Amino acid sequence: MSESNGELEMAAMKPITYTLYYGTFIHTPRLGELKICLKTLVGVNEQGAIDFIHENYIHDGQSVVEFFKLEYEKQGNQADTSNMHYVDISEDATKFFCPGFVDTHIHASQYPNVGIGLGCPLLDWLKDYTYRLENGFTNPKDDECMKFANDVYKKIIKKTLETGTTCASYFTTIDPHTTILFADLLLKLGQRGFVGKVCMDSNDVFESYQEDHEECVNSMKLIISYYEKNNPKGEDLIKPIVTPRFAPVCSLGLMEYLGSLAAEKELPIQTHISENHNEIELVAKLFPEFDNYASVYDNFKLLNSSTILAHGIHLDEKERKLIKSRNCSISHCPTSNTFIASGEAPVKKYLYEDKINVSIGSDVSGGYSPSILEVIKQSILVSHHLSIKTKDQSSFDPKLSVADVIYMATQAGAKAVGLDNVIGSFEIGKRWDAQLINLNSANSNIDIFPCNIPDVNNIDKDTETTILNLLGKWIFCGDDRNCVMVWCNGRLVINKQ
Numbered sequence: 001m002s003e004s005n006g007e008l009e010m011a012a013m014k015p016i017t018y019t020l021y022y023g024t025f026i027h028t029p030r031l032g033e034l035k036i037c038l039k040t041l042v043g044v045n046e047q048g049a050i051d052f053i054h055e056n057y058i059h060d061g062q063s064v065v066e067f068f069k070l071e072y073e074k075q076g077n078q079a080d081t082s083n084m085h086y087v088d089i090s091e092d093a094t095k096f097f098c099p100g101f102v103d104t105h106i107h108a109s110q111y112p113n114v115g116i117g118l119g120c121p122l123l124d125w126l127k128d129y130t131y132r133l134e135n136g137f138t139n140p141k142d143d144e145c146m147k148f149a150n151d152v153y154k155k156i157i158k159k160t161l162e163t164g165t166t167c168a169s170y171f172t173t174i175d176p177h178t179t180i181l182f183a184d185l186l187l188k189l190g191q192r193g194f195v196g197k198v199c200m201d202s203n204d205v206f207e208s209y210q211e212d213h214e215e216c217v218n219s220m221k222l223i224i225s226y227y228e229k230n231n232p233k234g235e236d237l238i239k240p241i242v243t244p245r246f247a248p249v250c251s252l253g254l255m256e257y258l259g260s261l262a263a264e265k266e267l268p269i270q271t272h273i274s275e276n277h278n279e280i281e282l283v284a285k286l287f288p289e290f291d292n293y294a295s296v297y298d299n300f301k302l303l304n305s306s307t308i309l310a311h312g313i314h315l316d317e318k319e320r321k322l323i324k325s326r327n328c329s330i331s332h333c334p335t336s337n338t339f340i341a342s343g344e345a346p347v348k349k350y351l352y353e354d355k356i357n358v359s360i361g362s363d364v365s366g367g368y369s370p371s372i373l374e375v376i377k378q379s380i381l382v383s384h385h386l387s388i389k390t391k392d393q394s395s396f397d398p399k400l401s402v403a404d405v406i407y408m409a410t411q412a413g414a415k416a417v418g419l420d421n422v423i424g425s426f427e428i429g430k431r432w433d434a435q436l437i438n439l440n441s442a443n444s445n446i447d448i449f450p451c452n453i454p455d456v457n458n459i460d461k462d463t464e465t466t467i468l469n470l471l472g473k474w475i476f477c478g479d480d481r482n483c484v485m486v487w488c489n490g491r492l493v494i495n496k497q
Ligand SMILES: Nc1nc2[nH]cnc2c(=O)[nH]1
Pocket: 107, 122, 126, 130, 245, 246, 272, 275, 336, 363, 366
């Protein structure tokens, strides 16, 4: 089903080649707008950028490569077709291209704990499971520690790529050396990623797992200079992200420093907010001078258009207004919110009434699955529970649609990480971060019947309905076996065909 580590690394190292993609494309360029493009031809150049898109392109016997050459010459350019690739899925109605998923909240270091700690409330879960595990990454002079970090980090990157995640915003641990190892692996394996060394200097409940202010400053310097030197030329594949873990483990001085660092270096920010009622009470107790949880972060300039706030389940109206006014994004993590019983975030309301950008996060290992396909399934189910609970109290229906969740997992994720003009949908000039879905792949969990197959040669309402039904099958019955090829920045990084 998947390649060995060795083959995967080699795939990522390959130069990007000019490639034509032909067939069905499904994407959500805007909230609530699902676009189904049939018989569409997309050209991706050697920089990994989309050069042209022709919808409803019919061959007429002309070779597609010839057509492309003529088109390119019309623009006054020479096309080198000697090393051109062509991926044609147009004859198979159960295959489609979709933008790569963007996971806006994932803890790489917590991968060994997936499935562990069921129902344990957040603050106990952190103390009893999470800090203990992360602490195992903080002894870089010990070969065993480095081997462990290498194993965990390689496996989580490989796993997320195999499930169609082409870009992720990661938390590692407080340790800078294993964090650099993680950044190195992202580059080797070819995934676009934001690397968040966890910053925390006040961990009373697990004192051996914290850093002092100076250690944090030095670690951040090390990581920022690594990124400046090691990104491939012309490709900004990795970037540091300023990561105060959450207010309860950060001193005022640390938050002040991190807010200034983000502003000075123009770096994005990620943290947690309003996940659990006991956590919210703790914040109110620790920071009595502030109005609410969100204003603690705001006071230290940690809320801006490059901030990703994970969870945000129990935000009050004032907080939501503040978050909107600062243009922050929320990362909705329903799998985690159900697994550790934190609650149900009313994200349909955030999206459509508050007009906040809401993306999707796996929150491994609060979330048991690194697959964003699994998380969007959970986001729909959680929204249905919310709808059942609130039916008699409000006319607003919190149920999420298929278009909503694909949007949150792609274009909204791209916006959350500041790449809304770079990835997230298929547009000329955007990078080719994409996945090929095959609903009939080897060992697929989905049974497809003749009545499920759309007539892709005849574009009408029936075709659209049948394709929408297929999307339902993908989200609810599919899994990583249906994600057969993955490209990141134009480069093929997963090939299970
Ligand atoms: N889900 C989750 N919430 C947090 N809040 C602070 N740290 C964490 C974490 O690691 N996971």
